[in-house]
Amino acid sequence: MLSRRDPLTKLAIAFLLVAWTTLTRDPARLAGLCGLLGALLIVVERIPVRSLLRGLIPFLFFALTSSWIYAVAPNPNPGSGAQAGWEASGLVAARIVATGMVSMAFALTTNPSDLARAMVHRAGVSRRFAYGTLAAVQFLPALAEDARIARLIARGAVEPGRGWTALRRAVAGLSFGTGVMLLAGAIRRAGAAALAMELRGLSADRPASAWKIPRATLHDGVLAACAILLVLALTV
Amino acid sequence: MHPHRPALEARGVAVRLPGGARDAVRDIALSVDPGSTLALLGPSGSGKSTLALALAGAIPTLVPAALTGSIRRPEPEDGFATTILQDTDAHLVALSVEDEIAFALENRGLAPEEIDRRIDAALTLPPARGLGRRDRTLSLSGGWRQRLAIGAALAEGSALLIADEPFAHLDPEAASAAAEALARLRRSSGACVLVEHRADTAMRLADAVLVLGPNGHPYAHGPTGPTLRAIARSKDAPRIRLPAPVRAGAALEQAGLLPAGWHGRSTEDLISALGPSASDPLVAGIVVEALGLRCRSAPAAAGSPLATLDNAFVRRGGRGVLAGIDLEIRPGEVVGLAGPNGAGKTSLALALAGALRIHRGRAIRERIAAPVYLPQNPSLALTSGTLEGEASRRRLGWTDAARAVAGAGLDPDPHRNSLAFSHGERRRLAMALAMAAPGPRLVILDEPTSGLDEAGMAGLAADIATLRGRGSGVLIVGHDLDWLATVADRILVLDGGRIVAEGPSLAILARALAGSLPVCPSDGSRLAYRLGWVPGAAGPC
Known part of the structure; x- marks a missing residue:
């Protein structure tokens, strides 16, 4: 259902929901939004739970590491007690997770190429920026693979052993040098990708074709109306 | 236009x-x-x-x-x-x-x-x-x-x-x-x-x-x-990988079996120019020698395996890429791995090296043989900044490392950043450092010939022979079946994530030439085959 909808409409709805999550002060309503989106993704869109949870890991980590500060920070209003600190902490965590859920709902149901095309042709975003970002999305799995292979090679360079040697072997490859190599590789690859895109006519003088540009339809209007009604229902 | x-x-x-x-x-x-x-x-x-x-x-x-x-x-x-x-x-x-x-x-x-x-x-x-x-x-x-x-x-x-x-x-x-x-x-x-x-x-x-x-x-x-x-025919020409018919033609012309001045470039050109003498065993012998299709006799590998994959299944990106792989690599054994694009060759190499999780089955590696994996991208093997750092990480003395680097035709400056070398030089550097490590190892080379010129191919073959002599087990992933057959003791053919053929290199090359395997031999062996050569059979080689 969502995966067939216009990317820009979905983007606007995502912005609306993220704005609502930053303004609302009720963790229960945020949890309700998360539950609703989770059910929609798992039941209707058939997104594997594992994929959803994997995508949420950075948000959960951020929620965990940032919200506790509100619980332990000195309270400027001594009369409100420690309870207020924990409530603030819970609210921040709920906001972060709800933002993550909205982001995942958008990311998991949107084809990046469709989004790039819609941004270029309907939102006036430069082709160089849109396709450069798209190419960067390709690099992330390759970079992770490179990091894994580099670590394997580094481990292979340390003879197996016990004690200190085993520890050295375990941490081999987690070095500054590996980071520099990966960064250098990423820069080189980004440069080569930019060169390839230019050689394939990205900056051609003539206007680009309008091929497969997603268009907003009546269904997208219905989706937007539903989203607005949802926000109103959650607010009131 | x-x-x-x-x-x-x-x-x-x-x-x-x-x-x-x-x-x-x-x-x-x-x-x-x-x-x-x-x-x-x-x-x-x-x-x-x-x-x-x-x-x-x-x-x-x-x-x-x-x-x-x-x-x-x-x-x-x-x-x-x-x-x-x-x-x-x-x-x-x-x-x-x-x-x-x-x-x-x-x-x-x-x-x-x-x-x-x-x-x-x-x-x-x-x-x-x-x-x-x-x-x-x-x-x-x-x-x-x-x-x-x-x-x-x-x-x-x-x-x-x-x-x-x-x-x-x-x-x-x-x-x-x-x-x-x-x-x-x-x-x-x-x-x-x-x-x-x-x-x-x-x-x-x-x-x-x-x-x-x-x-x-x-x-x-x-x-x-x-x-x-x-x-x-030039002695001082740059060493480039000439087409097999051209190399064979030069040798045959020198032997007086081909008219002087022949300048064809295809197998058909050559066979046509040879005429009836194309069926002469001497012609096949000269061609096999000129193309370096030397028969490798495969000695029975001895000793316990350095690495084993036992009924291994591997998944990548949510889909199975390897299914039921059984493989052993023993000390002093060189194994080639061939197969069409997308067959799962790199996945098998990574699984053997320990970089990919075995989904089902198991991988066993001897503790003596910390695997040395040289990927298609040699930069991934060079993460320590300077050459001195690369040597230190591999626990090599600088003298030994410098000798290896110089032996690869590179400047052994200990403070030079390894990423400052060109792509081809990085490949040679990574191989030289792997070679400098003493003792038997499990060495996995992923498409090591890609981008190499004639001299680089010859140097690589010599390095592999040295590794064999040291008792290392070597797995080579490659597309050039002719070259694999000259350096490997046996060859595995992978297709659709499964091993579909396995055997001594020459037997696999012979089956590929007969068209019974999903891999295509290179032009050199196909030319020799057309002239009557059968890998492993008595005759020219």
Whole structure:
């Protein structure tokens, strides 16, 4: 259902929901939004739970590491007690997770190429920026693979052993040098990708074709109306 | 396009890279007519890729290098110029196959219906046939990504195609299909410039060759047959990988079995020139010797395995890539791994090395043999900054490491950053450092011949022999079945994630020549086979 909808409409709805999550002060309503989106993704869109949870890991980590500060920070209003600190902490965590859920709902149901095309042709975003970002999305799995292979090679360079040697072997490859190599590789690859895109006519003088540009339809209007009604229902 | 105007013309071209003390290439003069193909040949580091970038117009506008001389390319109204870069990973920009093919077509401003038509056409013809419109580019193997890059370039229907090592990661069958696709471009009056180490494939297409010397100067330039003949007979010519029929022809001419002055370039040319003497066992013997198809007798491997995969299943990106793999590598054993693009060869190498999780089954590695894995991208093996750091990480004394680095023909400066070497030099450096480690190891080489010139191939074969002598177990992933058969004791053939054939190298080569395996031998063994040679049988070898 969502995966067939216009990317820009979905983007606007995502912005609306993220704005609502930053303004609302009720963790229960945020949890309700998360539950609703989770059910929609798992039941209707058939997104594997594992994929959803994997995508949420950075948000959960951020929620965990940032919200506790509100619980332990000195309270400027001594009369409100420690309870207020924990409530603030819970609210921040709920906001972060709800933002993550909205982001995942958008990311998991949107084809990046469709989004790039819609941004270029309907939102006036430069082709160089849109396709450069798209190419960067390709690099992330390759970079992770490179990091894994580099670590394997580094481990292979340390003879197996016990004690200190085993520890050295375990941490081999987690070095500054590996980071520099990966960064250098990423820069080189980004440069080569930019060169390839230019050689394939990205900056051609003539206007680009309008091929497969997603268009907003009546269904997208219905989706937007539903989203607005949802926000109103959650607010009131 | 004006019928009598060259599609590409260069006069007095020289390129100097930033910080370079001398020109990377110089004194280049060439002309490529519509419907013809020029092959750019030369040893590693001779400036072929730099010249290709200059011819494509990337230098000096996109790459900061100094260009002198003049280059004339097709005007936009004549149909553009298309370039395939050496680094296919960086060449692909979109997430799906159809988006990838459409990218340049959208940029050219083609009508949407025409874009759809060209995508359909590209996916029904080699080399991209077999791909689906919505296949994800990220899940494609290196070979299939290269096939997609060629298919997308051909879909542009340009007046000029400049391709830098377009066959490097292709299995021989896919390379032939890609060559056929490029031949179609010629028939439609498109011109082509090919930079390629795999001369067998490139020479089938080339009308003319330009051979660069190690210093970036033109060494020879002219029609393909006579120029290659002259190179094959010259003592001081750059060491390039000449096509098998050319090498065989030179040897036969020297033996007086071929008329002097023969300058054919294909197997058919050679057999036709030999006439009735093509069936003479002496001819086959000379050809086998000239092509280096030396029979390797496979001694029974002894000792307990250094590494074992036992009924191993591996999944990547949510789909199974290896199924029920059984493999043992013993000390002093060299095992080749061949198979078509996308068969799962790199996945098997990574699983054996411990970089991929075994989903089902198990992997056992002897503790003595910390695996040495040399990937297709040699930079991944060089993460310690300086050469001294690389030696230290491998627990090598600097004296030993410096000797190994110098032995690879590189400057053993301990403070030099390893990433400052060129791509080919990094490959040699990584191999030299792996070689310098004492004792038996499990060594896994992933497509080690890709991008190597003749000298590099010979050096690599010598290194593998040294590893065997030390009792190391070696797994080599490769597409060149002839070369694998000369260095490996046995060969595994992988297809669809399963081992479909396994046996002594010569037996596997013989089966491949008989057409009973999903791998295609190289031109050299096919030529010798046509002349009566049967790998492993008594006779010429």
